[in-house]
Amino acid sequence: MFDFLIIGGGLLGLLTAKELQQAGAKVAVVDKNSRGQQATWAAGGILSPMRPWLYSEPVNAISSLSQSVYQQLSIELRDQTGIDPEWLLSGMLVLEDNELPQAIQWCEQNNSPVEVLSVEELNSQFEHLAPFTESAIYRPDVATIRPHKLSAALTQYLTLNGVSFYNDQEVTKLQHTDYAVTGAEIGKTTLSANEYILCGGAWSTQLVPKLCPQPDIKPVKGQMICFPPTDITNLCMVMDDNRYIIPRKDKRIVVGSTREYTQFDASTTQAAFDELKHFAQQLYPDLASIEPDAHWAGLRPASPNSIPYICRVAPLSNLSLNAGHYRNGIVTAPASAELMSDILLNRRCKIDPTPYQLQR
Ligand SMILES: Cc1cc2nc3c(=O)[nH]c(=O)nc-3n(C[C@H](O)[C@H](O)[C@H](O)COP(=O)(O)OP(=O)(O)OC[C@H]3O[C@@H](n4cnc5c(N)ncnc54)[C@H](O)[C@@H]3O)c2cc1C
Structure with missing residues (x-):
């Protein structure tokens, strides 16, 4: 019997497992494929919403908290597993001339470094790019990571720290009463835990029992x-x-x-x-x-407005959801996993959990 069973071993599932394991819980992760082989594997690994000035505050809140821990997370995983997730401060050039005022205002209000580069500066600094005809902004603090290496490092880390993995095992159904989940069916076997966390990415809605409000993913x-x-x-x-x-x-x-x-x-x-x-x-x-x-x-x-669901799923007392991160699931994953764990462990939440509820 596990304390927590995490369904889905993409980045959201793996980082949620790390948070819970570090709090001393007995954790298992089950995935219908090999871990991290779906959206997480496919992602580019940009550690910022593409144009944060177009996103809502709830998306930017979990992004900026995550951005502040990513470099350290990458170093920790590399040192403990020998697998380098390749955090890289590459900077980002944004070629959106008509969004310049909005972008600059957002960067200034959010203490995010930004430089406006003239056509001359762009052409001399980025000589391998096609010649510029318009100014652009440069965001020097935007980093990237290699998502498949991050998943591999996390998997190794979690295995070393006692997390159980069930690979290539699809959860076909959650058994439940009117009040609680009682098991997760995989083939003829049923896995049991005190708490069940759905981190199934694009497939997450398929397992939410009919008596619950349905997430829009x-x-x-x-x-x-x-x-x-x-x-x-x-x-x-x-x-x-x-x-x-x-x-x-x-x-x-x-x-x-x-x-x-x-x-x-x-x-x-x-x-x-x-x-x-x-x-x-x-x-x-x-x-x-x-x-x-x-x-x-x-x-x-x-998910609607790209705001993920990070919440308990009433009326089932022991079912939670950490999914629906759309285009920002890599950059927002660490803070999402922390918020999910704060909710599950009744810790004080660093971020207000209200916007990430199922019923909005
Ligand atoms: C092309 C592309 C580029 C992207 N680029 C970026 C980027 O640069 N920056 C960024 O922040 N985000 C990016 N994203 C978004 C990001 O990849 C996703 O938001 C994030 O990976 C979602 O992670 P997840 O763990 O929720 O889902 P997934 O990684 O899809 O993991 C879900 C897991 O659940 C498992 N699963 C589902 N149902 C079941 C079941 N019934 N039983 C067992 N297992 C199950 C799946 O097998 C899968 O492994 C990109 C996405 C794509 C597709």
Whole structure:
């Protein structure tokens, strides 16, 4: 019998497990695939909402708290497991001329460093980018991480610290009374715990019993491509509308991403590959002669206004939900996991839990 059974081993599930394990609880994580192989695996790993000035306060609150701990988390995991999640302070160039005033105002109000660069400054500082014709803003404090390495490091850390894993095991049903969950069915077996936490990403709603209010979480497909390591120097993360380029420590260049409403179909398409490649080669002309060597897709767990559900699920006294982080599930994960654990352990919450309730 576990204290906590976490259903879903994406980043939200793994970090929630870490918080609870560190509080001394007996924790298990069950995943229908290998851990971290869904949205978390597919993500770019930008550690900021793409344009935070367009997001609501509840999203930015869990983002900024998470951003403040990410570097230390990455170092802790690297030192304890030997797997480096590759936190990298890459900075972000935002090419949204018509959003400049709003962006600058938001950055100033939120003490987020920002520089407005003129066309001349951009052309001299970013000589590998296509020539600029408009000014842009540069956010020097935006970092990235490699999500699949972060998941691998977390899994190793949790295993070393006694968390149990059930891989390739789908929870098909939650058994329950009118008041509480009594077990999680996986095949012919039932796993039991005092508390059950749904961290199933885009699939989370499928397991919420009918007698509960239903969360509004829908899958939204995102496709990405990746170029092999290049010799291009002075690479910078660049955001242009909904498309972006992320440089990696190993000099690979990741390009994302599409936004497609295809239900649970996570297949890749030639059209998206061509479009992302064209976007990258237009921005970085040096990429014109290089062919991307990877292409993948993942399903983001989209919720209304991108505000995740981090809450208990009434009337079942021992069911909780930590899901629906949409495009920001990497950057918001540490603070979301902490808030979830504060609620479960009756600790004082660092962040007001009200906006993340099921009934809003
Ligand atoms: C292309 C793309 C790019 C992105 N880029 C960024 C970015 O740069 N920055 C950022 O902050 N966010 C980004 N995101 C969003 C981010 O990836 C997600 O918000 C986040 O990974 C969600 O994590 P999760 O743990 O909730 O879901 P997931 O990672 O999808 O994990 C859910 C897990 O639950 C398991 N599961 C589901 N149902 C069951 C069941 N019945 N039984 C057992 N297991 C179950 C699944 O197998 C899965 O492993 C991106 C997403 C995509 C797709």
